[in-house]
Amino acid sequence: MIDPRLHVLRVLAEVGTLTAAAHRLGYTPSAVSHQLKSLSKDLGVRIVEPRGRGLILTRAGEVLLERSQELFTRWEEIRGELDGLDSGSDIRSRRLRLCGFSTAAATLLPPTASAVKELFPGAEVTIIEAEPEECFDLLVAEHADVAVVVATDPLPPRGDTRFEQAALFSDRLDLLVPAGHRLARRAAVTLSEAAEESWILDRAGSPYHRLVRTACAAAGFQPEQAHQSREWETGAALVSAGLGVALIPRLARLPDGFDVVRVPLRGDPVPSRKILTGIRSGSGSQPIIASALKVLESVSTELAQPE
Amino acid sequence: MIDPRLHVLRVLAEVGTLTAAAHRLGYTPSAVSHQLKSLSKDLGVRIVEPRGRGLILTRAGEVLLERSQELFTRWEEIRGELDGLDSGSDIRSRRLRLCGFSTAAATLLPPTASAVKELFPGAEVTIIEAEPEECFDLLVAEHADVAVVVATDPLPPRGDTRFEQAALFSDRLDLLVPAGHRLARRAAVTLSEAAEESWILDRAGSPYHRLVRTACAAAGFQPEQAHQSREWETGAALVSAGLGVALIPRLARLPDGFDVVRVPLRGDPVPSRKILTGIRSGSGSQPIIASALKVLESVSTELAQPE
DNA sequence: TCGATCATGCAACAGTATTGCACGATTCGG
DNA sequence: CCGAATCGTGCAATACTGTTGCATGATCGA
Numbered sequence: 001m002i003d004p005r006l007h008v009l010r011v012l013a014e015v016g017t018l019t020a021a022a023h024r025l026g027y028t029p030s031a032v033s034h035q036l037k038s039l040s041k042d043l044g045v046r047i048v049e050p051r052g053r054g055l056i057l058t059r060a061g062e063v064l065l066e067r068s069q070e071l072f073t074r075w076e077e078i079r080g081e082l083d084g085l086d087s088g089s090d091i092r093s094r095r096l097r098l099c100g101f102s103t104a105a106a107t108l109l110p111p112t113a114s115a116v117k118e119l120f121p122g123a124e125v126t127i128i129e130a131e132p133e134e135c136f137d138l139l140v141a142e143h144a145d146v147a148v149v150v151a152t153d154p155l156p157p158r159g160d161t162r163f164e165q166a167a168l169f170s171d172r173l174d175l176l177v178p179a180g181h182r183l184a185r186r187a188a189v190t191l192s193e194a195a196e197e198s199w200i201l202d203r204a205g206s207p208y209h210r211l212v213r214t215a216c217a218a219a220g221f222q223p224e225q226a227h228q229s230r231e232w233e234t235g236a237a238l239v240s241a242g243l244g245v246a247l248i249p250r251l252a253r254l255p256d257g258f259d260v261v262r263v264p265l266r267g268d269p270v271p272s273r274k275i276l277t278g279i280r281s282g283s284g285s286q287p288i289i290a291s292a293l294k295v296l297e298s299v300s301t302e303l304a305q306p307e
Numbered sequence: 308m309i310d311p312r313l314h315v316l317r318v319l320a321e322v323g324t325l326t327a328a329a330h331r332l333g334y335t336p337s338a339v340s341h342q343l344k345s346l347s348k349d350l351g352v353r354i355v356e357p358r359g360r361g362l363i364l365t366r367a368g369e370v371l372l373e374r375s376q377e378l379f380t381r382w383e384e385i386r387g388e389l390d391g392l393d394s395g396s397d398i399r400s401r402r403l404r405l406c407g408f409s410t411a412a413a414t415l416l417p418p419t420a421s422a423v424k425e426l427f428p429g430a431e432v433t434i435i436e437a438e439p440e441e442c443f444d445l446l447v448a449e450h451a452d453v454a455v456v457v458a459t460d461p462l463p464p465r466g467d468t469r470f471e472q473a474a475l476f477s478d479r480l481d482l483l484v485p486a487g488h489r490l491a492r493r494a495a496v497t498l499s500e501a502a503e504e505s506w507i508l509d510r511a512g513s514p515y516h517r518l519v520r521t522a523c524a525a526a527g528f529q530p531e532q533a534h535q536s537r538e539w540e541t542g543a544a545l546v547s548a549g550l551g552v553a554l555i556p557r558l559a560r561l562p563d564g565f566d567v568v569r570v571p572l573r574g575d576p577v578p579s580r581k582i583l584t585g586i587r588s589g590s591g592s593q594p595i596i597a598s599a600l601k602v603l604e605s606v607s608t609e610l611a612q613p614e
Numbered sequence: 615t616c617g618a619t620c621a622t623g624c625a626a627c628a629g630t631a632t633t634g635c636a637c638g639a640t641t642c643g644g
Numbered sequence: 645c646c647g648a649a650t651c652g653t654g655c656a657a658t659a660c661t662g663t664t665g666c667a668t669g670a671t672c673g674a
Contacts, residue, residue, distance in 0.1 A: 001309065001310045001349075002308065002309065002310075002378075003308045003309075042308075043386065043389060044390070044401060044402060045389050045390065059392055060389050060392060063385075063388055063389060063392065064385065064389055067381075067384075067385045067388065068385060070381065071309075071378055071381060071382060071385075074374075074377060074378055074381070075378060077374075078370075078371065078374045078375060078378075079350065081370055081374065082350060082352045082367045082370060082371055083351070083352065085366055085367060085370065094351060095351060
């Protein structure tokens with residue numbers, strides 16, 4: 001509704017080079033170049049200028065971006081208002097697209113989807129699994145309406161007026177140990193009790209790696225990284241083989257067949273990762289989106305409740 | 308920048324039938340039908356519904372129109388802000404398109420254009436002659452930036468938030484009489500002194516016809532219409548031939564060679580037609596448009612001054 | 615009831631946007 | 645200091661969205 005070329009401009013402002021922006025948007029550099037050129041021509045104002053071998057926004061470009069955000073927000077509000085009063089017409093029903101990182105997509109979103117479908121009969125609910133940073137791209141591109149992401153991630157734009165973010169719940173971390181481990185029988189342990197263990201982490205630089213290091217630092221030690229794993233499943237396999245211990249979010253379900261034990265952590269604060277929701281600014285006025293957020297909340301407390 | 312389909316919807320709301328809207332927009336009915344359909348699909352809301360053999364807006368359509376106007380206004384403001392701070396880049400210079408009814412296009416706009424061109428070197432200034440009602444269409448379609456119209460015209464949407472209208476000046480009306488007429492030598496006359504004359508007017512229903520009748524009614528008589536003329540020039544020819552008298556705005560210049568005399572009118576109020584300017588709401592923040600309005604004002608007082 | 619007016623759907627078409635590739639400019643590593 | 649890599653841009657070919665023209669069914673006025 002609002003000129004999509006503004007999205008292109010915004011991505012360019014973030015990444016700094018036209019090529020990277022194009023890649024992220026699924027266009028070719030040539031296309032992005034033309035879009036910006038035509039936008040600039042339509043406005044009669046120069047909005048980008050070469051800086052090194054990349055492009056930066058001119059003052060006009062920055063102002064354009066800054067001010068136009070209000071348009072997007074306002075538009076989402078209007079959409080919401082429209083949905084609200086269009087009682088019962090099902091020209092194409094409602095449509096809701098939920099996106100989230102893998103764990104969320106597997107555990108949180110399916111029950112949410114079916115609950116929303118019950119509240120809005122005839123609505124079409126889609127689930128998209130995507131990396132957290134990708135999620136926000138999906139939001140702006142209108143390929144998704146609600147995002148569920150991990151707060152710790154590198155690029156959840158903070159204070160970005162494009163989005164409204166809200167804390168959903170804290171996903172507590174459990175200590176994952178082999179079946180025969182000295183801590184396996186304990187009802188709960190503090191993180192520092194595992195300070196001397198060998199640790200299985202994601203590779204350095206990854207969001208999860210940072211999360212674990214931060215938690216351990218808060219407990220007063222540096223984990224010794226013995227092995228790397230990206231997926232919970234491989235991590236569990238390594239733990240099961242006695243190669244070390246790991247932290248795993250309560251939400252992450254493991255396949256059967258691993259000889260491992262989840263030991264709840266206690267402490268103050270209790271180690272956890274923060275899950276939050278994101279929507280396009282203003283889109284919360286759309287009934288189906290508002291209701292999705294509500295359902296998400298009840299679903300997540302329900303999942304987090306069992307200890 | 309804002310979705311142009313909203314313009315289509317607005318015109319439809321005004322005229323009531325898709326075919327008429329299409330005709331006014333220069334599209335075929337088929338195209339308009341598809342535009343509305345795609346808009347409706349994108350929104351997931353029914354925005355028009357059949358009423359008789361025309362279409363009317365649903366409640367959602369009305370709200371959409373009402374609320375989206377703010378977007379257009381805001382966008383114009385942003386444009387203005389951009390133009391303001393883009394100091395000295397001439398990527399395509401500024402561009403200004405003035406539109407006005409025939410007399411204005413002939414007398415008011417040319418000096419305005421050249422004055423603006425001096426203030427904004429390298430700016431490209433265009434003049435478009437158009438009927439007053441057409442002028443507003445040109446504004447919304449972004450084919451023109453400033454309109455100069457006669458207030459008396461049938462469809463200058465009053466209180467329409469799409470436009471900002473401002474009184475420019477009062478164009479006094481002169482009495483046009485043949486050279487040897489009994490009033491020809493007078494320095495000024497009241498309108499009622501010509502009550503018994505034969506009158507040359509535009510055809511009934513035209514804006515000018517209404518204007519003259521209103522003026523005469525204020526002076527206490529009904530003009531007897533002897534002949535019809537659409538253009539000032541033919542009217543002057545008829546007057547010159549002794550077939551009657553006419554009212555002609557001070558602004559309207561007549562070609563040489565007619566044996567006619569302009570006699571200024573006096574009275575309270577002095578018979579005149581009101582000229583006003585129109586711009587898209589918010590676009591007044593664009594420096595070149597603001598300056599055009601300013602220049603227009605000084606140009607018109609200058610033209611109206613000589614007696 | 616007949617004729618006129620209207621909105622809509624479908625296939626053909628036109629115009630716009632995108633792609634792929636080549637070129638010139640800039641930067642970084644050795 | 646130089647070569648390789650990366651970047652943005654322009655041009656012709658292509659793909660696509662949006663428009664046209666016409667036929668159809670529906671509604672209204674006389």
